[in-house]
Amino acid sequence: MSTETRTIGVGLISVGWMGKLHSRAYQAIPYVYPELGLKTKLVIAADTEPSRVQFARDVLGYAEGTADYHDVLNHPDVDVVSICAPNFLHAEIGIAAAKAGKHFWIEKPVGRGYEETAAVEEAAVEAGVLTSIGYNYRHAPAVEHARELVASGRLGRVTNVRAVFFSGYASEPNGALSWRFDRKLAGTGVLADLFSHATDLCQYVVGPIAEVTALTSTVYTQRPKLAMGSATHFAVIENGEMGEVENEDYAAALVRFGPSARGAGAVGTIESSRVAVGPECGYQIEVYGTEGSLKWDFERMNELKVCLGRSNDEQGYTTVNASPRHGDYARFQPGPGNSMGFDDLKVIEAKKFLVAVAGGSQENSNIHDAASAAAIVSAAEASSLTGQWQKIEEIHGTTAARS
Numbered sequence: 001m002s003t004e005t006r007t008i009g010v011g012l013i014s015v016g017w018m019g020k021l022h023s024r025a026y027q028a029i030p031y032v033y034p035e036l037g038l039k040t041k042l043v044i045a046a047d048t049e050p051s052r053v054q055f056a057r058d059v060l061g062y063a064e065g066t067a068d069y070h071d072v073l074n075h076p077d078v079d080v081v082s083i084c085a086p087n088f089l090h091a092e093i094g095i096a097a098a099k100a101g102k103h104f105w106i107e108k109p110v111g112r113g114y115e116e117t118a119a120v121e122e123a124a125v126e127a128g129v130l131t132s133i134g135y136n137y138r139h140a141p142a143v144e145h146a147r148e149l150v151a152s153g154r155l156g157r158v159t160n161v162r163a164v165f166f167s168g169y170a171s172e173p174n175g176a177l178s179w180r181f182d183r184k185l186a187g188t189g190v191l192a193d194l195f196s197h198a199t200d201l202c203q204y205v206v207g208p209i210a211e212v213t214a215l216t217s218t219v220y221t222q223r224p225k226l227a228m229g230s231a232t233h234f235a236v237i238e239n240g241e242m243g244e245v246e247n248e249d250y251a252a253a254l255v256r257f258g259p260s261a262r263g264a265g266a267v268g269t270i271e272s273s274r275v276a277v278g279p280e281c282g283y284q285i286e287v288y289g290t291e292g293s294l295k296w297d298f299e300r301m302n303e304l305k306v307c308l309g310r311s312n313d314e315q316g317y318t319t320v321n322a323s324p325r326h327g328d329y330a331r332f333q334p335g336p337g338n339s340m341g342f343d344d345l346k347v348i349e350a351k352k353f354l355v356a357v358a359g360g361s362q363e364n365s366n367i368h369d370a371a372s373a374a375a376i377v378s379a380a381e382a383s384s385l386t387g388q389w390q391k392i393e394e395i396h397g398t399t400a401a402r403s
Contacts, residue, residue, distance in 0.1 A: 011072035112187025117374035132353035141327035156291030158263030176226035189247030207261020214253035214380035368397035
């Protein structure tokens, strides 16, 4: 255990669901990882909605509140900034944070396409600030075990990968036409929102993706209009004035992993939908090799299905329960069978970010991971328009699984 305690000042931009979750994650660090000697001070929170600013001060425990995010970036006591604003503000705020010399933890997508994301990447590198991206699913102990199985060669040569992220958050036809369906504000639809998560997990477990071909579709081309800021896409509006949906509801891609990947040359399929009826957070990855395979599903995130060997007496999958031997599981639960949850993954994400900020190893996802995912998303969109395979230049500095 560290004999010295370092206090890191935190600034928050946007006090929505994710902003609250970031705040709780920061506060949990001294309890979950006491040996690190890291504490956080919640300095200032920004939001354009006064009631949220008040909540940040009265409930979350921030010392100050403001309506202007620049006050967060300019505050002398802020060391790190959490950027949890709507997607269309991410790049603007990320670049401003870098220029202010603040390390930042930003939710995905970082930009409304590769160009915006690359601009944030350039600003962060130029400023020398550390970054972390909201790819929290990779921190599930079962996923960490899956990554280790691939890395150790237990599956043999990886031959093919299947990733799916199906959600029903937009499956209601009368769901409101929020900013998520506006290309100017959101950029792509399910490609940036869910498909990007699946690409990150594929790259984290198997390695860099080198080329892609894809198709997309928009299932509901019109939705009832909604005044900006009055509600979310979950609002149901009957008999409302209809407006055009400007981005895709569904995407499917065929990919090939590059020569530096642990699964070099393997073929993969990635599929995502925001209008699926049934799955609520149906996020899955399957990896197949010449000596075995594995399957993981976020809706059962504490389990990993594994088959090792081609001629065992017991064929089929064994269900491996996450345990203290896997990832950071032991920080949250004493033994197998006790479930971790989504919020715990954010605590792990916060820990990795703060350890890097404090001068420790940099194991957290970073802006290069975001740029890599954005490059794949942009290539998939281009392919859906041209019908052609698109090559993807490998981005260095990511945490992708490499041989």
